[in-house]
Amino acid sequence: GQQVMQIPQYQHVQEGEDFTTYCNSSTTLSNIQWYKQRPGGHPVFLIQLVKSGEVKKQKRLTFQFGEAKKNSSLHITATQTTDVGTYFCAGLRGGSNYKLTFGKGTLLTVNP
């Protein structure tokens, strides 16, 4: 079945440092979504990428979708303590409209 691998599993940074998490799929994706889950909370949608090579920005967050639509990344510039949480990517395989496959997530902790 489709697998979505996400690395790293954990990342600890000093406040102000940058952070990147990577997502790789074994199959071509029709789209990829990113979610953030605060400790003790539920996943909250951040963004969706659909086009090959797409880049989207949300303030200090930059999301990229690979040219082959098999990988994606989330980059946070100058982390803040409010960025703490687990970041998940979720891929939708081409031809399937009903089953998202989530990566295992990257837990980000920020030292103030």
Place this chain on the structure above:
Amino acid sequence: NAGVTQTPKFQVLKTGQSMTLQCAQDMNHEYMSWYRQDPGMGLRLIHYSVGAGITDQGEVPNGYNVSRSTTEDFPLRLLSAAPSQTSVYFCASSYAGVGYEQYFGPGTRLTVT
């Protein structure tokens, strides 16, 4: 709008007991789904529904049943709980499918002893 609501928030069951996890949404979303979240495992799809009367299996359906009699409600039933079902369960909904933003409920933390 309340969004996606789940009850109960916490539950402890003994092995072999049955129970129903409730999920409701007031956004008139057609698509609803259930995930379980275990440490280090991410979110795994249990069952999903694309509309009232239509359900299908996800990645880890064994031990769980669902039904969708209305657009608003999508209960998850554990027929005979097992310790392996100890997990946090999230219900999610979206406008028309997984190609759209998924709205997650607050979750139910279930412990089976």
